[in-house]
Amino acid sequence: MSILVNKDTRLLVQGFTGSQATLHSEQSIEYGTNIVGGVTPGKGGQMHLGAPVFNSVHDAVEAVQPNASIIFVPAPFCKDSILEAADAGIKLIICITEGVPTLDMLIVKKRIDELGITLIGPNCPGVITPGEAKLGIMPGNIHMTGSVGIISRSGTLTYEAVKQTTDLGLGQSTCVGIGGDPIPGTSFIDVLKLFEADDQTKVIVMVGEIGGTAEEEAAEYIRDHVSKPVISYIAGQTAPAGKRMGHAGAIIAGGKGTAADKIKKLQECGVHIADNLPQIGAKVKEVVG
Amino acid sequence: MNLHEFQGKELFAKFGLPVSKNKVISSADEAVIACRDIGGSKWVIKAQVHAGGRGKAGGVKLINTPEEAINFANHWLGKRLVTYQTDAEGQLVSSILIEECTDIAEELYLSAVVDRGTQRIVFIGSSEGGVNIEEVAEKTPEKIIYEPIDPLTGPLPFQARKISKVLGLNPEQSKEFVKMLPQLTELFIEHDLALLEINPLVITQGGKLHCLDAKITIDSNALYRQPLIQEMHDPSQEDPKESEAAANDLSYVSLDGNIGCMVNGAGLAMGTMDTIKFFGGAPANFLDVGGTATQERVSKAFKIILADPEVKVVLVNIFGGIVRCDLIAEGILAAIEEVGVSIPVVVRLEGNNAELGSKILEKSNAEIVSLNDLEEASKKAVELSK
Numbered sequence: 235m236s237i238l239v240n241k242d243t244r245l246l247v248q249g250f251t252g253s254q255a256t257l258h259s260e261q262s263i264e265y266g267t268n269i270v271g272g273v274t275p276g277k278g279g280q281m282h283l284g285a286p287v288f289n290s291v292h293d294a295v296e297a298v299q300p301n302a303s304i305i306f307v308p309a310p311f312c313k314d315s316i317l318e319a320a321d322a323g324i325k326l327i328i329c330i331t332e333g334v335p336t337l338d339m340l341i342v343k344k345r346i347d348e349l350g351i352t353l354i355g356p357n358c359p360g361v362i363t364p365g366e367a368k369l370g371i372m373p374g375n376i377h378m379t380g381s382v383g384i385i386s387r388s389g390t391l392t393y394e395a396v397k398q399t400t401d402l403g404l405g406q407s408t409c410v411g412i413g414g415d416p417i418p419g420t421s422f423i424d425v426l427k428l429f430e431a432d433d434q435t436k437v438i439v440m441v442g443e444i445g446g447t448a449e450e451e452a453a454e455y456i457r458d459h460v461s462k463p464v465i466s467y468i469a470g471q472t473a474p475a476g477k478r479m480g481h482a483g484a485i486i487a488g489g490k491g492t493a494a495d496k497i498k499k500l501q502e503c504g505v506h507i508a509d510n511l512p513q514i515g516a517k518v519k520e521v522v523g
Numbered sequence: 524m525n526l527h528e529f530q531g532k533e534l535f536a537k538f539g540l541p542v543s544k545n546k547v548i549s550s551a552d553e554a555v556i557a558c559r560d561i562g563g564s565k566w567v568i569k570a571q572v573h574a575g576g577r578g579k580a581g582g583v584k585l586i587n588t589p590e591e592a593i594n595f596a597n598h599w600l601g602k603r604l605v606t607y608q609t610d611a612e613g614q615l616v617s618s619i620l621i622e623e624c625t626d627i628a629e630e631l632y633l634s635a636v637v638d639r640g641t642q643r644i645v646f647i648g649s650s651e652g653g654v655n656i657e658e659v660a661e662k663t664p665e666k667i668i669y670e671p672i673d674p675l676t677g678p679l680p681f682q683a684r685k686i687s688k689v690l691g692l693n694p695e696q697s698k699e700f701v702k703m704l705p706q707l708t709e710l711f712i713e714h715d716l717a718l719l720e721i722n723p724l725v726i727t728q729g730g731k732l733h734c735l736d737a738k739i740t741i742d743s744n745a746l747y748r749q750p751l752i753q754e755m756h757d758p759s760q761e762d763p764k765e766s767e768a769a770a771n772d773l774s775y776v777s778l779d780g781n782i783g784c785m786v787n788g789a790g791l792a793m794g795t796m797d798t799i800k801f802f803g804g805a806p807a808n809f810l811d812v813g814g815t816a817t818q819e820r821v822s823k824a825f826k827i828i829l830a831d832p833e834v835k836v837v838l839v840n841i842f843g844g845i846v847r848c849d850l851i852a853e854g855i856l857a858a859i860e861e862v863g864v865s866i867p868v869v870v871r872l873e874g875n876n877a878e879l880g881s882k883i884l885e886k887s888n889a890e891i892v893s894l895n896d897l898e899e900a901s902k903k904a905v906e907l908s909k
């Protein structure tokens with residue numbers, strides 16, 4: 235089955251005619267993704283990469299009925315673009331752009347939660363269901379259709395986990411990069427919930443990193459609600475305690491946030507730990523037998 | 524980006540928050556006039572650096588004559604202040620704040636941060652101010668309040684009264700705080716703060732609330748829309764190598780080891796450091812060359828890594844996503860040629876056209892070991908670093 239995206243995904247690209255959007259849209263089309271159109275205000279009526287360009291998401295929705303949108307617009311305009319897609323009724327929005335101001339995300343997150351919309355990112359590689367659809371900037375060729383569901387806060391680290399599970403012949407159901415920003419649209423828990431309900435996913439790889447408490451919260455969720463085996467790798471085990479300013483950040487984390495704390499919590503909750511980056515694939519193999 | 528105390532207090536004053544009358548000086552000559560302008564016969568003089576713990580390190584002093592201000596300025600300006608929050612080299616003192624002396628009755632704690640958990644701006648208050656707040660949180664958590672602000676309603680008076688209760692304010696002070704909380708929130712939002720900390724927030728002998736310190740961090744992602752804040756940037760408070768890297772869109776943090784690391788992506792960069800450590804080596808740095816590892820960026824990255832004399836070997840780990848590995852390999856060779864790298868370089872290329880990339884590297888005359896496997900590459904780098 236896979237999650238979030240598949241061969242029925244009708245994708246709209248926001249910021250379609252920009253250079254990054256063009257490069258990655260070409261790759262996505264080549265991979266087999268159905269791009270039904272794009273939006274660049276002021277360029278409506280043109281064709282780009284064989285798809286129609288619209289002035290607004292609303293125009294595009296009326297004309298070509300997309301059911302997902304991917305955003306490449308510059309960071310200062312992401313708040314507007316995400317909320318435009320939400321207002322036009324698109325239920326899955328993926329924001330690739332990095333550098334979105336945190337306070338913009340506070341507003342965006344509240345609004346999309348009210349509307350029941352799934353936002354992946356910002357600052358993320360996107361989502362791919364191997365063999366069906368690629369909505370993002372990941373290299374398609376390292377993926378393979380299979381049974382491992384992958385969730386990660388980091389781009390290239392996700393590719394590493396993908397490559398290792400492909401090399402071992404396991405393949406992936408869907409890979410979701412939720413992004414490394416402090417206020418992500420989608421959390422580990424949201425994706426774990428989807429993988430747990432997905433028949434194709436037999437095992438889950440969760441790639442985390444230091445900072446915040448998302449992994450700790452995910453650990454508790456896994457303990458209580460996830461029956462499938464979960465393998466986790468946490469990056470930043472050797473990172474020194476940061477040069478911090480003030481104490482407020484540290485106290486709100488309540489002493490959590492280090493790799494050691496996260497690993498301990500994950501182990502307590504029954505998650506299998508790959509303690510070294512090159513061993514993620516091997517650990518998955520060991521767990522699924 | 525961090526601000527100095529005097530810059531934070533400038534913002535406080537702009538938003539109507541109570542701060543002491545003050546002057547900033549950058550030379551000892553200005554000390555007497557500053558004291559005279561402020562007036563009175565007692566002043567507090569404070570070295571301005573981006574770090575806490577200044578008092579214990581001798582960077583804050585109570586003075587009774589303008590001459591003492593001159594002496595303090597002569598002693599500190601141009602010197603580095605080492606506190607428990609700085610590294611061993613300390614931070615350069617290039618400005619000094621002189622302010623009216625405040626008679627303190629009580630010291631409280633107040634801060635605001637963007638909390639990842641609640642996804643709100645959260646105010647944190649405690650009756651225990653002027654001390655290490657982390658200890659308070661650990662030993663007496665009941666003395667701390669966390670109050671999240673709903674973006675739709677903004678801070679409400681009842682929330683200010685809730686915080687007032689934990690701070691131990693009397694009804695008069697609580698009224699003052701009901702006025703202060705929206706001012707603080709407005710400051711936080713208008714200038715895209717990531718952290719605002721007042722430690723201590725004091726009650727004066729006259730019973731008034733007063734912001735005695737100001738610690739402000741700005742969300743770097745939002746700097747583009749903060750022209751006033753951009754002008755407050757003080758590069759003297761940053762590690763020069765880290766600033767140079769940042770100017771070139773590279774993310775760099777220097778560490779104690781001898782294996783220079785060049786990686787694309789922050790997560791993979793941390794993962795690579797961990798792997799080096801796992802096999803018994805020590806990374807000399809964290810360096811993220813970003814998603815597109817062009818020749819120009821790779822050259823800059825080599826220069827920054829090699830500026831560290833401890834580095835004995837460089838490990839390049841690039842997971843070529845959309846960018847082809849053969850192009851990256853050519854970029855690496857050109858960069859090595861340009862920079863004149865004389866120590867061994869271990870390169871691990873993965874992704875599109877990785878094999879072609881390795882072949883290009885193998886053909887070169889430079890001292891390059893090309894390995895596609897991350898584990899082998901890390902082991903090799905560790906071996907060469909010994």
